[in-house]
Amino acid sequence: MEGSTEPLLQLSDVGLSDPLGRHQLLENISFMVNKGDRCCIVGPSGSGKTTLLRLINRLLDPTTGSILFQSQPLSKFQVISLRQKIVLVPQEPKLLGMTVQETLVYPLTLQKLSQSEINQRLDYWRSQLSIPDDWLERNELQLSLGQRQLITIVRGLMMQPTLLLLDEPTSALDRDKALQLIEVLKTITTDTQMTILMVNHQLELVEKLTTQVLKLNRGKLQT
Numbered sequence: 001m002e003g004s005t006e007p008l009l010q011l012s013d014v015g016l017s018d019p020l021g022r023h024q025l026l027e028n029i030s031f032m033v034n035k036g037d038r039c040c041i042v043g044p045s046g047s048g049k050t051t052l053l054r055l056i057n058r059l060l061d062p063t064t065g066s067i068l069f070q071s072q073p074l075s076k077f078q079v080i081s082l083r084q085k086i087v088l089v090p091q092e093p094k095l096l097g098m099t100v101q102e103t104l105v106y107p108l109t110l111q112k113l114s115q116s117e118i119n120q121r122l123d124y125w126r127s128q129l130s131i132p133d134d135w136l137e138r139n140e141l142q143l144s145l146g147q148r149q150l151i152t153i154v155r156g157l158m159m160q161p162t163l164l165l166l167d168e169p170t171s172a173l174d175r176d177k178a179l180q181l182i183e184v185l186k187t188i189t190t191d192t193q194m195t196i197l198m199v200n201h202q203l204e205l206v207e208k209l210t211t212q213v214l215k216l217n218r219g220k221l222q223t
């Protein structure tokens with residue numbers, strides 16, 4: 001609805017226990033994210049940051065509580081269509097056995113976008129993050145870890161999702177590249193209202209980017 005003030009994403013009392021039901025991985029998680037927000041999840045290793053991102057694009061389902069996206073429970077969306085609106089860029093960059101060019105265009109081919117739209121997005125996002133021509137025919141063994149990380153981020157951006165989930169996107173990038181990425185992310189949230197939820201350990205980058213910081217500790221949000 002135009003002018004709606006409904007949050008884009010709303011978690012209410014979300015909890016998740018491990019598959020054997022012995023441990024509570026996440027407990028009483030409640031927060032909301034508005035359109036165009038840039039949120040950062042911080043917290044020690046093992047505090048549940050990746051698990052939380054996985055709940056939001058339904059790689060996992062909560063044991064308790066509810067997650068609403070665009071005011072609808074996540075379960076109301078078809079999983080494929082949900083994962084076009086909410087894209088998760090995981091921590092380990094994988095090119096899925098493809099060349100850089102193939103892996104970048106693959107999700108858009110699945111969405112049956114026209115070739116001209118795909119080419120336009122490829123040129124645009126490559127230029128935003130300065131991806132050189134000579135990477136396009138390389139496979140993952142011919143790229144450094146940081147280069148692969150950049151490619152998987154570009155792949156996520158090319159899908160132009162409503163909500164982009166980034167799991168430690170700058171962990172393998174050098175400082176200049178990380179700062180370039182942060183500037184690109186800031187610009188797109190302002191220009192296109194794409195919303196970003198990012199896990200990051202680098203506090204300097206978190207401060208530059210975010211409109212909201214969520215602190216997780218042992219599966220609970222700290223206020």
Ligand SMILES: Nc1ncnc2c1ncn2[C@@H]1O[C@H](COP(=O)(O)OP(=O)(O)OP(=O)(O)O)[C@@H](O)[C@H]1O
Pocket residue numbers: 018019025043044045046047048049050051052
């Ligand atoms: N499927 C699972 N079964 C049991 N325990 C799990 C499962 N998935 C994650 N965990 C546990 O849940 C906790 C949170 O893991 P998670 O990967 O979300 O942490 P994190 O905050 O992202 O850590 P890091 O900063 O090291 O990436 C960890 O203790 C982990 O061992």
